[in-house]
Amino acid sequence: MADLSMTQGVRQSQAxxxxxxxxxxxxxVLFALFYLMPLFVMITTSLKSLDEIRTGDLIALPREVxxxxxxxxxxxxxxxxxxxxxxxxxxxxxxxxIPAVAISTxxxxxxxxxxxxxxxxxxxxxxxxxxxxxxxxFQVVLLPMARTLGIMGIAGTIPGLIFxxxxxGLGFTTLFFRNxxxxxxxxxxxxxxxDGAGFFRIFWSIFLPLSLPIIVVTVIWQFTQIWNxxxxxxxxxxxxxxxxxxxxxxxxxxxTGVKEYNxxxxxxxxxxxxxxxxxxxxxxxxxxxxxxxxxxx
Amino acid sequence: xxxxxxxxxxxxxxxxxxxxxxxxxxxxxxxxxxxxxxxGCGKSTLLNCIAGLEPITSGSLKIxxxxxxxxxxxxxxIAMVFQSYALxxxxxxxKNITFGMKVRGVDQATxxxxxxxxxxxxxxxxxxNRRPGQLxxxxxxxxxxxxxxxxxxKLFLFDEPLSNLDAKLRVEMRTEIKALHHNLGASMVYVTxxxxxxxxxxxxxxxxxxxxxxxxxxxxxxxxxxxxxxxxDFMGSPAMNLIPAKVxxxxxxxxxxxxxxxxxxxxxxxxKTENLPEDVILGVRPEDIADPAxxxxxxxxxxxxxxxxxxxxxxxxxxxMQLGGKHVTARLHAxxxxxxxxxxxxxxxxxxxxxxxxxxGLRLN
Numbered sequence: 173m174a175d176l177s178m179t180q181g182v183r184q185s186q187a188x189x190x191x192x193x194x195x196x197x198x199x200x201v202l203f204a205l206f207y208l209m210p211l212f213v214m215i216t217t218s219l220k221s222l223d224e225i226r227t228g229d230l231i232a233l234p235r236e237v238x239x240x241x242x243x244x245x246x247x248x249x250x251x252x253x254x255x256x257x258x259x260x261x262x263x264x265x266x267x268x269x270i271p272a273v274a275i276s277t278x279x280x281x282x283x284x285x286x287x288x289x290x291x292x293x294x295x296x297x298x299x300x301x302x303x304x305x306x307x308x309x310f311q312v313v314l315l316p317m318a319r320t321l322g323i324m325g326i327a328g329t330i331p332g333l334i335f336x337x338x339x340x341g342l343g344f345t346t347l348f349f350r351n352x353x354x355x356x357x358x359x360x361x362x363x364x365x366x367d368g369a370g371f372f373r374i375f376w377s378i379f380l381p382l383s384l385p386i387i388v389v390t391v392i393w394q395f396t397q398i399w400n401x402x403x404x405x406x407x408x409x410x411x412x413x414x415x416x417x418x419x420x421x422x423x424x425x426x427x428t429g430v431k432e433y434n435x436x437x438x439x440x441x442x443x444x445x446x447x448x449x450x451x452x453x454x455x456x457x458x459x460x461x462x463x464x465x466x467x468x469x
Numbered sequence: 470x471x472x473x474x475x476x477x478x479x480x481x482x483x484x485x486x487x488x489x490x491x492x493x494x495x496x497x498x499x500x501x502x503x504x505x506x507x508x509g510c511g512k513s514t515l516l517n518c519i520a521g522l523e524p525i526t527s528g529s530l531k532i533x534x535x536x537x538x539x540x541x542x543x544x545x546x547i548a549m550v551f552q553s554y555a556l557x558x559x560x561x562x563x564k565n566i567t568f569g570m571k572v573r574g575v576d577q578a579t580x581x582x583x584x585x586x587x588x589x590x591x592x593x594x595x596x597x598n599r600r601p602g603q604l605x606x607x608x609x610x611x612x613x614x615x616x617x618x619x620x621x622x623k624l625f626l627f628d629e630p631l632s633n634l635d636a637k638l639r640v641e642m643r644t645e646i647k648a649l650h651h652n653l654g655a656s657m658v659y660v661t662x663x664x665x666x667x668x669x670x671x672x673x674x675x676x677x678x679x680x681x682x683x684x685x686x687x688x689x690x691x692x693x694x695x696x697x698x699x700x701x702d703f704m705g706s707p708a709m710n711l712i713p714a715k716v717x718x719x720x721x722x723x724x725x726x727x728x729x730x731x732x733x734x735x736x737x738x739x740x741k742t743e744n745l746p747e748d749v750i751l752g753v754r755p756e757d758i759a760d761p762a763x764x765x766x767x768x769x770x771x772x773x774x775x776x777x778x779x780x781x782x783x784x785x786x787x788x789x790m791q792l793g794g795k796h797v798t799a800r801l802h803a804x805x806x807x808x809x810x811x812x813x814x815x816x817x818x819x820x821x822x823x824x825x826x827x828x829x830g831l832r833l834n
Contacts, residue, residue, distance in 0.1 A: 357553050357555065359551040359552070359553050359555035359628075360555045360557070362517075362520075362522050362542075362549070362551065362555065363549065363551055363555035363556075363557075363616075364557070364568075365522060365541075365542045365543065366520060366522070366542045366543065366547060366548065366549045366569075367543070367568055367569035367572055367616070367620075368543035368569055368572040368573050369543075369568070369572045373572060377557075377560075377568070378557050378559070378560075381559035381560075382558050382559050
C-alpha cells in the first residue's frame with residue numbers, strides 16, 4: 173500500500189514537472205514573439221508596396237514582395253531638399269564611427285593600463301573623475317563642446333564629430349580596460365621592468381595581446397553608442413557631414429503628403445544593420461568578455 | 470673583494486607608516502642571502518627596493534660597488550623570480566625567456582645560443598613552444614628561473630619562488646636551487662617565510678620582524694645563538710623551548726631552577742654563566758632534551774618529567790610536557806618508552822643553551 177501511493181506520488185510530481193516546463197517554455201515563446209513583433213512589422217512593411225500598406229493589414233505578410241522601398245531609401249529618398257537617400261549619410265556614419273571607435277578604444281586601453289598597473293599618487297581620483305564622465309547627461313555639454321569645436325576650427329566637420337565621440341567614449345572605455353587590467357597581477361609589470369621593458373613596450377608586447385576579450389566588449393559598446401548617436405550628430409554636423417541617424421530622422425519627418433511607411437522602415441533597418449551585424453559577429457565574445465574575470469598567467 | 474650588495478641605513482615609508490627601518494645588509498659575491506620573517510615583516514618590500522621596483526625613502530644601496538639608489542630596475546644588472554612566476558601569458562616559453570634580450574637589442578644568434586643553453590640546463594627543451602597556460606606549476610617555476618638565468622646578472626632576486634608549489638615539488642626545487650647556486654657561484658637574495666627553506670639554502674640569513682632586522686648571521690649562528698626571543702621562536706621546527714626560570718648563584722656553578730605545576734622544581738647546573746639576572750628565559754632546543762641513553766657531551770643532566778603527550782614523527786618522537794608554565798617539547802628517539810601520563814627520565818643538555826631577558830627579550834649569554 174505504502175509503496176503504491178509512493179510511486180503514484182512520484183508519477184504525479186513528474187507529470188506536474190513536465191506541465192510546468194511546458195508552461196515555462198510557452199511563456200518564453202510568447203514573450204519572444206511579442207518582443208520580435210516590431211521587427212517583424214518593420215521588415216514586412218518595408219517589403220510591401222504603398223498600395224498594399226494602405227489597404228492591407230499591419231501584421232499581414234506582404235502579398236507581393238518588392239524591394240523598391242529599399243532602393244528608394246538607400247539612394248533616392250528625400251532628406252529635406254536633397255533626394256539622395258541615406259547612402260551618403262551612411263558613409264558619413266562609417267567615417268565617424270570607425271576612427272572614433274578605434275581611437276577611443278586604444279586610448280581607453282592605455283588609460284586603463286596606467287590607472288591599473290602604474291599606480292601613481294591620485295590615480296584613484298583621476299579614475300573616479302573619468303567614471304563621472306560616464307554619467308554626465310550629454311545635453312549638459314552641448315554648448316561648451318560647440319564652443320570648443322569652434323575654437324579648434326573643426327565645428328561641423330567629420331573630424332569634429334570623431335573628436336566629440338572619442339572624448340565622451342573615454343569614460344567607458346577606460347572603465348572597461350581598467351577593470352580588466354586590475355585583475356592582472358602587478359608582478360607581470362614588475363617582471364617586464366626587470367627585463368628592461370619600458371612603459372610602451374610593456375603595453376604593446378604584454379598587455380595589448382592579452383586584451384582581446386575586453387577589446388571586443390569595448391568595440392561593440394563604442395560602435396553601438398557612436399553609430400546610434402543622434403544628439404551629437406544633429407548638434408555638431410552640417411549639411412554634408414550628418415550621420416545616418418540624423419538622415420533617418422529627416423526622411424521620416426520632412427516628407428510632405430503621403431507617408432511612405434515602407435521607405436521609412438527600410439531606411440530604419442538600413443541604419444540599424446551595422447550594429448546588428450556587429451552583435452551577430454562578436455556577440456558571444458561580448459557576453460564572455462563581460463563575465464571574464466581573471467587571466468590565468 | 471668588495472661586497473656585491475651593500476645596503477646602508479635604508480628606510481622605506483608609505484605615507485607616515487614606516488615599512489622598513491634602518492636596514493643595513495651587505496653580502497659578498499657568491500653569497501646566498503635569505504630574508505626570512507612572518508608575513509608583513511617587510512622582506513618582500515626590501516627585495517623590491519633592491520630590485521628598484523619600489524623607491525626607497527632614505528639610505529643608499531650599492532650593487533657590485535656601484536651606487537644604485539636611484540637607478541631604474543633595468544639598469545641594475547639584476548634578474549628576479551616572482552612568487553606568481555609572472556610569465557608573459559601570450560608568449561611562448563622561448564619568447565618569455567628571450568624577451569629581456571630582445572628588449573635590450575641582443576642579436577638573434579646570441580639569443581638562440583643562450584636560450585638553448587638555459588633550456589638544456591633546466592631541462593625545459595620540450596616546452597619551448599608552449600604557452601605558460603599549458604604548463605604545470607613546477608614547469609612554470611623552471612621557465613621563470615630560465616628567464617632569470619639567461620640574463621646572467623650580477624645578482625639574482627627570488628621572491629618566495631616556491632610557495633605556490635606542493636610540498637613534494639617544493640623540496641625538489643629547493644634542492645635544485647641550491648645546486649644551481651653551487652654550480653653558478655652566483656650571488657642571490659631570496660625571500661621566504663619558511664624557516665626551513667632559509668636554513669637549507671642560505672649562506673647568510675636575515676631575520677626580520679615589523680620592518681626591523683632582528684639578526685643577521687649564518688644559519689648555524691641563527692639557529693644556535695638566536696639574538697632574541699623572536700628569532701629563537703621563529704627559527705627551528707619544532708620551535709625552541711622558551712622556559713621561564715630562576716637563576717641561583719651557587720659557588721662554582723649556577724643553578725637554574727624551573728618550577729613545575731606540581732612537584733619539586735627541576736634544578737639544572739650551568740658552569741658557563743656569568744652576570745645573569747635572577748629571572749631569565751631559558752632557551753633549549755627540543756633536541757637538547759633527549760633520552761638519557763643518547764645524550765652527548767658533559768652537559769647533560771637528568772631529570773624526571775611527567776609527559777603530557779607523545780607525538781611520533783617517524784624518525785623521532787616528540788614528547789610534550791609542562792615546565793615553568795609552558796609547553797616544552799623534547800625530541801626523543803623513535804622507540805622511546807615515554808608514555809602520556811607517565812614519568813620519564815630525560816637528559817637536559819645545556820651546552821647550547823640560550824638565556825634571554827624576560828623584559829627586553831634580548832639574548833643574555
